[in-house]
Amino acid sequence: MxxxxxxxxxxxxxxxxxxxxxxxxxxxxxxxxxxxxxxxxxxxxxxxxxxxxxxxxxxxxxxxxxxxxxxVPIWDFLTDTQWTPLFDDAHFGIMVLMSGTLSSSLVALCVAIPLGTIIAIYLSEFAGHKTRETLKPLLELLSGVPTIIYGFFALLVVTPMLQKIFPELPGFNILSAGLVMGVMIIPYVASLSEDAMRAVPMSLREGAYAMGSTRFQTAVKVVVPAAFSGIAAAYILGISRAVGETMILAVAAGMQPNLTLNPMESASTITSFIVQVALGDLPHGSIGYQTIFAAGLSLMLLTLCFNLLGYWLRKKYREAY
The missing domain is CATH 1.20.5 (Single alpha-helices involved in coiled-coils or other helix-helix interfaces)
Structure with missing residues (x-):
């Protein structure tokens, strides 16, 4: 139903x-x-x-x-070998300031890159947990010291020490300023490089150990190449920091516009010249005052080139590894 x-x-x-x-x-x-x-x-x-x-x-x-x-013709700006924009017989050769900037940065990087990389390798691969957690914050304290303090330290401590080794060294010189500037940059290089190394997968280390590599061989031949994109970024940041440094060079380098790459001499950099003019009495809109903008644009283009180089290195080594 x-x-x-x-x-x-x-x-x-x-x-x-x-x-x-x-x-x-x-x-x-x-x-x-x-x-x-x-x-x-x-x-x-x-x-x-x-x-x-x-x-x-x-x-x-x-x-x-x-x-x-x-x-001012741009050709004279790029090729003139004198920089005397505040004199009656004015010359505007940016290469004079560029040479001081590059020489001081080179000295700083010769200190910061080797020491920063070694410190990063130690903290990442050899230091114990407690040691790393103690040393890394202490290292990063260096980046918190005012740069004017570094400048007077270079002038009053480092320069007299160097004069005992090089008696002909003048009181104001690129060498002492660059050495102290390198010490100031170490935390940037070491901290970022250590972070890049710590990001390397543990499986790569274990594979190296399984093949019989020592800790040092693993760190140098496996971890560092695998983390090189991040290490390159740390180097580029250090270079940019060195190129843009002002007070250390303004205090210890002498602010003398010399066309030289010899760090044993005094020289002026782009940033120290900007400080010199900005503190003066030049009228706004005058050619002498406008030189700081042309110099600042040159410094920005130089930093941009370094950043593009860092981007290329990161891209290249990311693809390789």
Whole structure:
């Protein structure tokens, strides 16, 4: 005997409660989406600050530099071997300041890169947990010391020590400023390099140990090549920090515009010249005052070249490993 289907519709109250629940969930989802969009907008604005600041700096440098190059030929700016913008017989050879900047940076990097890399290898591969957690914060304290203190340390302590070895060394010189600047850069190189080495997978180390490698061989021949993209980034940051340093060179290097790469002599750098002019009484809009913008633009282009080099190295070694 056929049985008729039994219809048992849900009560009206249950249906209404279900619809109310669905509406509540829809409102909650809409509110969550609004909050997420608001947070995204805030994060976007925060990220845009650095971009807008950079664009503003570039705009000011380019605008003032155009006015400068309207009076000074760019060929003379690049090829003249004298830098005397504040004299009656003015010369505007940026290579004079560039040579001081490069020589001081080279001395600093000769100190910071070897020592920073060795410290990073020790902290990453040889130091125990407690030792690493103690030494790394102490090392990073060096980056918190004001650079003016480093400058007077170079002038009053390092220079007299060097003069005992090199009696002909002048009181203001690139060598002592560069050595102290290298010590200041060590925390940047060591900390970032150590982080890159710690990010290398443990399986690579274990594979090297299984093949009979010692800890030193594993660190030098396995970990360092695998982490070289991050180590290269640390080197580029150190170079940028050295090129942009101001107070150490302003105090200890002498601010004498000499076209030389000899660190045993005094010299002026781009940053120290900017400090010298910014503290003077030159009228705004004069050629002498506008030289700081042309010099600043040259420094920014130099730093950009180093950053592009670092990007290329990171990309190359990431693909290789």
């Amino acid at each position: 056929a049985v008729a289907p039994f219809d048992n519709p849900a009560p009206a109250g249950v249906s209404l409660r279900g619809e109310a629940r669905m509406a509540e969930l829809a409102r909650a989802k809409l509110a969550r989406q609004r909050r997420e969009r608001l947070i995204e907008a805030i994060l976007f604005l925060a990220a845009s600050v650095s971009v807008l600041t950079t664009l503003g700096i570039v705009y000011i440098l380019v605008r003032e530099s155009i006015s400068f190059f309207a009076a």
